[in-house]
Amino acid sequence: MNTAKKFNLWMGIALLILCFFIIFVVYPLILILYKSVIDPESSKLTLDYFTKFFARKYYWSTLVNSFYVTICSTIIASVIGLPMAYVLRSVKIPGSKYLNILIVISYLSPPFIGAYAWIQLLGRNGFVTQIINSIFGVKLDGIYGFAGIVLVFALQSFPLIYMYVSGALKNLDNSLNEAAESLGLTAFQRVRQIILPLVMPSLLAGSLLVFMRVFSDFGTPMLIGEGFKTFPVLIYTQFMGEVSTDDHFAASLCVIVIVITLLLFFLQRYIAGHYSYSMTALKPMEAVEAKGSKKIFAYLFVYGVTFLAMLPQLTVIFTSFLEVSGGAVYTGNFSLQNYMNTLFAKDNNSITNTYLFGICAIFIVVFMGIFISYLTVRKRSYVTEVLDTVTMFPYIIPGSVLGISFLYAFNKQPLILSGTALIIIISLAIRRMPYTIRSSTAIITQISPSIEEAAISLGATEFKSFWKVTVPMMLPGVLAGAIMSWITLISELSSSIILYTSKTSTLTVAIYTEVIRSNFGNAAAYSTVLTLTSIISLLIFFKLTHNKDISV
Template sequence: MKKRFLESLSGFTVLKWFIYLFFFLFLLVPLFSILLVSFTGQPINLFGSLVSQKTLAKTIEKLSNVSLEAYSSLFEGKGYFDALLNSLKLSTGVALLVTIVVIPIAYAFARTKMPFKGLFATLCTIPLVVPTFISSYAFMLMFGKTGWVNHIYQALGGEGVLFDIQSMLGIVLVQVFYFFPYALWPMVAAFKISDLTLEEASQNLGAHSWYTFMRVTLPLAMPGIVSSMLLIFTVSFSDFGTPIILAPKDLNLIVVEAYREMAGFFNWAGSAVLTVIMLLVAAFFFWLQRLVIKGKEYGTISGKPTRQKMNDHKGVVSVLTTYSFLVVLIPVLGVASIFLSSLATTWGRHALPDGYTLSHYLTIFSTSHKNILNSLVLAGGALVLSVVIATFVSYFVVRRNSGGLDFISSIPLIVPGISLGIALIQTFNTAPLKLTGTAILLIIAYTIRRMPYMIRSTMSSMMAIRKDIEEAAVNMGASNLLAAVTVIGPLMLPGIAAGAILVFVTVIKETSISLLLAPTDWAPMSLAVFQNLLRGEYYTASAMAILIIAIVIVLQYLAKKLTKDQLY
């Protein structure tokens, strides 16, 4: 009996339970803890309750005072309900606008002979490499009171500014132009799946091209379009960088309110309630997106291969090419504005800088080199942890059909960065696991937040590896664990490398987690840029922002080469 028990604990079983323990300690317990705080209004030390009778007594006393008072404050004029409504309005508006903006571009990529598709595909990746608070600053350089766009507008006879950038409209525009790539490629895929013979049949029956598009092409692509819309809603709702820079004082947004309640007032009850609300909203729309994808996939079945005749009508192609160029031009001009700011001696009196210098780059390498090193070390730590955990999670899910690990590892997809940060602070703020304010907790937070990207990459590689390769190694005497490490591991290296680069890239860009959890000695580049913007050190902030963008572009290029990804 004892021998059988020891055998059951060997190899993969122990490893699997260690992974479960990791998610339990640093994801499930923090989320459950913040839920309890939302009902008690006071911090709950769950880990301390397990090792100290005194702490356990205090926890029981707090739990005995459970109430819905903190939730009722949503409707009692404290601003929480307005923050929720404003966030829902913002996310809904952004989702609708992105969908409207992207449909023509997606159709152009998938169904026309639009020239320069490769160039446009490359330009469409630029918004993805720019942290949202940096893109917000880029729009301030363009559309602020002294922005170069308004200088041109005034030179043409206009008065004042085109619009107030620090407003709901400003936030919407930034999110539309920097979030649209999230919806673009799923929509391109949606337009590619339908059988073009249906469109030809419609036209042969006398229908005009526009009628065929509205009644045949668009309905076939609708599941992908709706799924993309729901994804954009979730991304917009969870975005912290844009509102923290552009939201005026009289505009309450739930993600900003949650941060202020935690970082500014240490209001555990308020921050916990807002965290729970954000989680519920994000989870609902994530579930809705999965439901749309799972339940309504349209396709056609025939004995003939799908033909891919592209629309080559000169008028249609010209209009779509011009339109696509104008849309992708906006974020490109934003990055160009940041680059000019990083070289400017002074900028604001004229459309272009008054002079140019490289001194801002010298400044960041001399005074902010520690922030650069911190980012590389923290991202490296998160990368190593993600590689180890994600690789074995993929193995257990694909080879051992572990539905439990698949579900738990997907939870971070619905957890906004601010929510995870607040939950971790509350859980690890006291003994026996007092990790708040340490680099360890920051690395763990990065790992949990970005691990789903790594898991999806390694999982696709695992599915492509034949099971009999592993079985051959086992038949020759290797243990299952040894076979996985020595045989499966090397075959998964391309997927592991691509996923690792993606984790590294997203950690370098991460803002909300860094802002809440990073200790002073471990402030990364993203936090340094944010702090420089708040201090008015715009030129050095721009220089470091360009450095972040350059690192991310290089790493994403490497990831694309490793995966040989075809975007168009």
């Protein structure tokens, strides 16, 4: 009888959480699929919306543009991230610990902030553009278009490659490298024939994640794309356009992007599962002192790339203290005007909303993340396997698609949530929950079930053993994942820009709208607040985990 109760208790919790995800993930996505194949007038099945997309070059060319941008950005990010990881692991670089933190910070910052910062530097009236124009007597057209989008995405995405490859190099046994050296292989040959094949699975996995992230981002191409339109921008304009909108056509576009991202996700899982090497670092790679030209090259490369990665953050922090005339023209004087206009403005709740929504979302993330990870590891069943799969959907699905699906699903009875803070909190929570689930699952696999069994043998119930013994032991991993979830959710734009109202605006939405309005001073102040929040959160992460770096 007790066994049945225990089984029913855990099964009941699993079913409740599964129902939550069915309501807020599965149902909205099914509704998108339904809208994409139903004629609103006749209510009959139709593929006209998909035909419309593939029949007109104006539409399908945006998909080609997205693949073009994404492939180029991923290749450049890999070309930068791979040598960065190798050099920082193999060569003693002064301040490498802090360089690593700066690289991670540059990744955690929203891509559209990088786009805005590069407009300040290399836009038509950017600081660097003006200097070049005055010195060489030319008139540069700015960073806009394909080249600018690729630059922003590559510099913003290479840290992900860096973290994946760095994690693989940490587990690499250096005796293989030394054996190759004793056989007469040069340093370049050793890297090409020994190290690169061993880290290739991690490189491919990281590259696919970069591909998915870049492909689904709309903020950067929206800001600096100008005539170069990408697929996410098309989705946004079809759903939120000021001139004309088509919900059913937008739904068909969402279905196309869901199919593409699902294929990419399963490809990433396949590569991770079938092309990974089990490496045990009996003799880990150690950084050595470089000499001569190798030392100069290593220093210039590492410091130069890190500087370029952090340049957007440094730019927005610097410009946030510059006095602005008319919103977009800098007078050259230092002032706190931008902070007075943002932090202390009346009826401005973007900053408080960001922290309030973020804290509420984190509570949901931590609470559910603990139960989901425990259920999928300790209480495996058909239900928990389905739950494990469903919880990954928000990680795969682009934020703009999730936002659109929420408006389709919760803009009418029986559950009206559109325009409320709750819809943004839920979207943030389910979008970023996989980070906490992953870290929680990793730590619970390291906790022996015998500890729980010992507590039960002393008279504790199974649930009490879980709550009093297992959860406290899980907390370090849970909190680490929660902090990473926090950093990413306060930087979320794709879903928030679709779901927000004037009362539920967040920092990312405020930054985006200020840039669109050319209020660059206000945008810089908001961006600085967001950047400092991310830095402080990351430092707390390092303190809690006692890690010097983040590797995947």
